[in-house]
Amino acid sequence: MSNTQTAPIKVGLFVTCLADMFRPEVAFATVRLLEQAGCEVEVPAAQTCCGQPAFNSGDNHSSCSIARQTIEAFEGYRYVVGPSGSCIGMLHHYPELFADDDPWKARAEDLRSRAFEITSFLVDQLNFSGIQSGFSGRVTYHDSCSGLRELGIKQQPRQLLSEINGAELTEMQEAETCCGFGGTFCVKYPDISNRMVGNKTEFAVSSGAGTLVGGDLGCLLNMAGKLKREGHAMQVRHIVELLADMTQTPAIGESDFDLAKAL
Amino acid sequence: MSSRAEIFANIRRGLGRTEASESQRETVRQRLQTHPRNSIPARGQQEPEAQVELFIRMAREAAAEVIPLADMTQLPQAVADTLEAKGQHELVMARDDTLTQLGWAGVHERLHCHQRTGQVGDEASLTLAFAGIAETGTLMLYSRPDSPTTLNFLPDTHLVVLQRKDIVGVYEDAWDRLRQLSPGRLPRTVNLITGPSRSADIEQKLQMGAHGPRQLVIYLIG
Amino acid sequence: MQIKSPEFKQSARIALQDVNLQKALGNLKAGFPGKRAAAVARLPEFDRLRDEARDLKNHILEHLDLYLEQFEARVVENGGQVHWCRTSEDARQTILQICREQNAKTVTKGKSMVTEEINLNEYLEANGVRPVETDLGEYILQLRGDHPSHIIAPAIHLNLEDVSEAFHEHHKRPKLNDPAELMAEAREMLRKQFVAADVGITGANFLVAETGSTIIVTNEGNGDLTQTLPKTHIVVSSIEKVVPTLEDMTLFLRLLARSATGQEFSVYNTLSSGNRRPDDQDGPENFHVVLVDNGRSDMVGTQFQDMLRCIRCSACMNHCPVYGAVGGHSYGWVYPGPMGSVLTPQMIGIEQAALLPNASTACGKCEEVCPVRIPLPKLMRHWREKEFERHLTPRAVRWGLGSWAFLATRPKLYRLFSACASRFMRLLGSKKGRISSLPLASGWTDHRDMPVPTGKTFMQQWHARQQQETKS
Numbered sequence A: 001m002s003n004t005q006t007a008p009i010k011v012g013l014f015v016t017c018l019a020d021m022f023r024p025e026v027a028f029a030t031v032r033l034l035e036q037a038g039c040e041v042e043v044p045a046a047q048t049c050c051g052q053p054a055f056n057s058g059d060n061h062s063s064c065s066i067a068r069q070t071i072e073a074f075e076g077y078r079y080v081v082g083p084s085g086s087c088i089g090m091l092h093h094y095p096e097l098f099a100d101d102d103p104w105k106a107r108a109e110d111l112r113s114r115a116f117e118i119t120s121f122l123v124d125q126l127n128f129s130g131i132q133s134g135f136s137g138r139v140t141y142h143d144s145c146s147g148l149r150e151l152g153i154k155q156q157p158r159q160l161l162s163e164i165n166g167a168e169l170t171e172m173q174e175a176e177t178c179c180g181f182g183g184t185f186c187v188k189y190p191d192i193s194n195r196m197v198g199n200k201t202e203f204a205v206s207s208g209a210g211t212l213v214g215g216d217l218g219c220l221l222n223m224a225g226k227l228k229r230e231g232h233a234m235q236v237r238h239i240v241e242l243l244a245d246m247t248q249t250p251a252i253g254e255s256d257f258d259l260a261k262a263l
Numbered sequence B: 001m002s003s004r005a006e007i008f009a010n011i012r013r014g015l016g017r018t019e020a021s022e023s024q025r026e027t028v029r030q031r032l033q034t035h036p037r038n039s040i041p042a043r044g045q046q047e048p049e050a051q052v053e054l055f056i057r058m059a060r061e062a063a064a065e066v067i068p069l070a071d072m073t074q075l076p077q078a079v080a081d082t083l084e085a086k087g088q089h090e091l092v093m094a095r096d097d098t099l100t101q102l103g104w105a106g107v108h109e110r111l112h113c114h115q116r117t118g119q120v121g122d123e124a125s126l127t128l129a130f131a132g133i134a135e136t137g138t139l140m141l142y143s144r145p146d147s148p149t150t151l152n153f154l155p156d157t158h159l160v161v162l163q164r165k166d167i168v169g170v171y172e173d174a175w176d177r178l179r180q181l182s183p184g185r186l187p188r189t190v191n192l193i194t195g196p197s198r199s200a201d202i203e204q205k206l207q208m209g210a211h212g213p214r215q216l217v218i219y220l221i222g
Numbered sequence C: 001m002q003i004k005s006p007e008f009k010q011s012a013r014i015a016l017q018d019v020n021l022q023k024a025l026g027n028l029k030a031g032f033p034g035k036r037a038a039a040v041a042r043l044p045e046f047d048r049l050r051d052e053a054r055d056l057k058n059h060i061l062e063h064l065d066l067y068l069e070q071f072e073a074r075v076v077e078n079g080g081q082v083h084w085c086r087t088s089e090d091a092r093q094t095i096l097q098i099c100r101e102q103n104a105k106t107v108t109k110g111k112s113m114v115t116e117e118i119n120l121n122e123y124l125e126a127n128g129v130r131p132v133e134t135d136l137g138e139y140i141l142q143l144r145g146d147h148p149s150h151i152i153a154p155a156i157h158l159n160l161e162d163v164s165e166a167f168h169e170h171h172k173r174p175k176l177n178d179p180a181e182l183m184a185e186a187r188e189m190l191r192k193q194f195v196a197a198d199v200g201i202t203g204a205n206f207l208v209a210e211t212g213s214t215i216i217v218t219n220e221g222n223g224d225l226t227q228t229l230p231k232t233h234i235v236v237s238s239i240e241k242v243v244p245t246l247e248d249m250t251l252f253l254r255l256l257a258r259s260a261t262g263q264e265f266s267v268y269n270t271l272s273s274g275n276r277r278p279d280d281q282d283g284p285e286n287f288h289v290v291l292v293d294n295g296r297s298d299m300v301g302t303q304f305q306d307m308l309r310c311i312r313c314s315a316c317m318n319h320c321p322v323y324g325a326v327g328g329h330s331y332g333w334v335y336p337g338p339m340g341s342v343l344t345p346q347m348i349g350i351e352q353a354a355l356l357p358n359a360s361t362a363c364g365k366c367e368e369v370c371p372v373r374i375p376l377p378k379l380m381r382h383w384r385e386k387e388f389e390r391h392l393t394p395r396a397v398r399w400g401l402g403s404w405a406f407l408a409t410r411p412k413l414y415r416l417f418s419a420c421a422s423r424f425m426r427l428l429g430s431k432k433g434r435i436s437s438l439p440l441a442s443g444w445t446d447h448r449d450m451p452v453p454t455g456k457t458f459m460q461q462w463h464a465r466q467q468q469e470t471k472s
Helices: A017-022 A024-036 A052-056 A060-073 A085-097 A103-114 A118-125 A145-151 A155-162 A190-206 A217-230 A239-243 A256-262 B003-014 B022-034 B048-061 B072-085 B171-181 C005-017 C019-042 C046-062 C064-077 C088-101 C113-117 C120-126 C136-144 C160-171 C179-196 C222-228 C246-260 C305-309 C315-319 C321-326 C337-348 C365-369 C376-389 C395-408 C411-429 C439-445 C458-471
Strands: A009-013 A039-042 A079-082 A115-117 A137-142 A167-169 A211-214 A235-238 B065-069 B090-093 B112-114 B124-128 B131-133 B138-142 B157-163 B189-193 B215-221 C081-085 C106-109 C130-133 C199-202 C206-208 C213-218 C232-238 C268-272 C286-292
Touching (some): A009 A024, A017 A024, A017 C411, A024 A039, A024 A118, A024 A239, A052 C395, A060 A103, A085 A103, A103 A115, A137 A190, A145 C365, A155 A167, A155 A239, A190 A217, A190 C321, A211 A217, A211 A239, A217 A235, B003 C064, B003 C081, B022 C064, B048 B065, B048 B131, B048 B138, B072 B215, B138 B157, B171 C246, C005 C019, C019 C246, C019 C315, C019 C321, C088 C120, C088 C199, C088 C232, C088 C286, C106 C179, C106 C222, C113 C120, C113 C232, C120 C130, C130 C136, C136 C160, C160 C179, C179 C222, C213 C222, C222 C268, C246 C315, C321 C337, C365 C376, C411 C458
Parallel strands (some): A009 A079, A079 A115, A137 A167, A137 A211, B090 B112, B124 B157, C106 C199, C199 C232
Antiparallel strands (some): B131 B138, B138 B189, B189 C268, C206 C213
C-alpha cells in the first residue's frame, strides 16, 4: 500500500466560552470542517476563556493568568483554530501582556503565529475549497470588528459562502459597522449599545436576506436577541453552521417550537 | 524654574535623556537645512501641458472661475467684462508694475481703479499669484508692500493673475521657488488659496462667501 | 467650561432621545465618511502618506525639544515673541497680559480648540476684554452661550432654527430662514468686528521650525482677517504641533483636509512668519506665539505618547458609532469621540473622565481612519488599566471580573459552573429558545432577548462522545 496521503494536520480547537455555553453546534461544526479539510482535531481540556473580559477591562493580572493557562494548554499543536475573530484576536494580544525579558512572551508569540480564526484558516492556510452544504437561501454577512480589523477577515467567509450552491449572498448596508456588543460594553452602556444594534438589525432586515450570518457569537447573540425582540423572522447563524451543513437545528434564539412553526 | 525650563526638562525626562546627543542635533540640523521631500503624489508629476490641464480642472472643481488669456494686454478688457457681468465697477489692485502698466485707461469708463490696501466694502481686487499648484488647483500668493494681504480677503470678488509658466505640479516645487525668491526668511504672510471662501456650519449645507471673497476668478496667462 | 464627563451616561441617554441632535448626527454620518472615502480613493498614495506621517511624527517627538528650540529661535529672528506656558492658567494670564499691553477692548478669534481647552474666553471676559468668535460655527455658539461638539465643525449639533433664533435675538434683525441669508448677515456683522479688533487670536495647525512660521487652515477666511487686520496677532498653539520643514508640513496638509471633510485641500492655508515688514501696507506689528503644554510633555515617553501624533482632523469621531449615537456634548468636556476619550483623562484626570475610555466597543474604526495611525483603542484600554490599578472601576464590575477570572483559571471548576449556568438558563427559556427578562442582566434584556443555550455545554458533549468512542 503506497502512502500517498499526507499526515493529518494536528489542530487544537479553541472552543470559545460562548460556543461552549450557548451554542455547542458552532464548535461541532468547526470540528467537522477541520476534519473535512484533513485535520486531526483535539480539544485541550485546560481551556476556558481567552481572557477578553479581563483584558478589555484593564485587569492585566487576570489576563496574564488566563493567558499563561491558554498558552500552556495549546502548546504542541501545529495550529490552534477557533470559531471567533475576537477570541483568536485576543490570543494575538497575549504577547503584549508580557515584558520583553519574560519567557512567556516568546511562548505567547509562538501561540500567536499558530492561532487562526476558522474561515481564515480554511482559506489562507489550507486553501480549502471542499465545502459541501445543502443550505439554501439568501444570506447577509456581518463583519465582526476584531476579525475584520485585527485579523483581516473579510473576503474569506464570503469566498467560502460562495461555494454553497444554494446560498445567495446579498450585502447589507454598513456590514462593517459595529453591532454594539463590545463584550461588557453592552451591559455597561446599554442605551448606546441598543441604538447600535437597532441600527444593525434595520440594515440586516433591509438587505432582504433570510439569514444573518457572522463569525462571532457575541455579535450573533446580540443581533439575534434584538431581531427576536423586534419580532423579525430573520434567522441568525454562525457561518460554520452553513459551511458544515448543520442548519437543521434551530437558529440562534429560536427553538424547536420556532423550527416547527417554520416548517 | 521657568515654564520653559520645566517644559523642556519634562520632555527630556520623558525621552530618557538630559541634553540631546551631538548626533541627534546633527540629524535635526540636516533635516532643517536640506528639507528633504516626503512622498510626492504622482498626479503632480506630469508633463507641463498635463499639469496645466490638471490645475484648471482642480481649480474649477474648487469653484474658482478660470479664464485663459493669451497675454497680459488682454487683462484690462477681461477684468472689465468680468466685473461688469457682476454689476461691479470698483477695483482695487496690487501695485505691481506688471499690473499697473497695463492699458487700464482703455476701460476707465467701465472700471474705477485704486491702489491701496483692501477695505470693508470693496467690490473687487486684482492681485498677482506667485505660483499655481496643479495638485489641488491652489494659488500661492505672498505679502509685500505692492500686494497687501487684505486684497486677498476683504473684497467680494478676488481676481488673480497667474502665468502658465508659474504652474507647478506639487507644493514642494512652490516652496523651492519661494525659498529662492526669499532666501533665509519667508515673506510675512504666504497664502495658499483654493477657491472662494465657504462654510457648511449651518446644517452642513455648503455656502460660498463666509468671510473671504465670495468669488475667485483666475486669469491664466500664456 | 464646566466639566460634565462624569455624567456621560445621563448625557448620552438624553442625547439618544434628542430628535434634533439625532437628525444633525445623521447629517454628519451621511456626509463626512463618504466624502473622506471618495477623497482617499482619488489619491493612490494615501496609505503610504499615512505611514510616512506616523513615522515623521514619531521622529519629531524623539527630537521635540530640539525642534521647539529651532522654532523659537526663528520666530524671534522674525521679530516675534514666544511665550512658554506649562499650565492653562499660565496661558490665560500670558494672553491677557499681551491684551492689556495693547489696551485691547475687543479681540477677534479664529477657531482654536486649544483656547477652549484653556477656557480663554470666559477668562478674558471676566477681565474686561471682549472676545469675538469669527468662525461661523463658533460665532453661533458664542451667541447661544454654547460650546463646540466637534473639533472642526463646532456647531454641528445645531439646526437651522437654532441659528435663525440666535441671529434674530442678537442681531436685532428680522428672522431669516435661509442658510445663505444667515451667512450673509453673519458676514456683515463680523466685518465690523474684524476691523474694530485691537488684537487677533488664532490657533495654529502646525508650527514650522525651519522658518519660524505658524499655519492656520480654514475654509472661511476668518482666521486671515483675524490675524491681518489688528495691530497684534497672538497665535495660541500646543507644543506638539511643531514640524521640521515646509515639506514636512505639506505631508500633513495632504492628509488633513481629506481626513476631515473629504476636501482635496482647505480653501485657505496661511503661513505667518512674524510681524509686519518695513513698507508693508498691512499686517500685524506684533507677533506672539503662546505655546501651551497642559499635560502634553507629561505624555512623552509614556504609553500615551502616540496620542501626541494627533493632527486634529476629526476622522475618528466622524466614523465612531458611539460618537455617532450620542454626539460630542455627551463627552462632557472639550474633546469628544475617540481622541477625546484618550486626551480628556490626561487633562482633567481619570477620576473625572473614567467613563469616556470605557464607552467604546474597541471596534477599531477610529484607528482604521486615523491619518497618523494612532492606536486609539489600545490607548483607551491603557486608561482602563490605570483605572483598574487605582481601584476606580465600579465595585460590581471588579467583583464580576474577579469571579470570572477565578473560574477561568480553574478549568474543572469552570466546567462545573458553565454546566450549571447552562442548565439554569435552559430551564428559564428552553421552550422559546430565548429569555426576555434576566434579573442580573437587565442591561441586556431591557432591549433584547437573550438566546438560551441549546443543550449541554460543548465540553460536556465532547467529553461524553470521547468516552463513548473509547468504549466502542
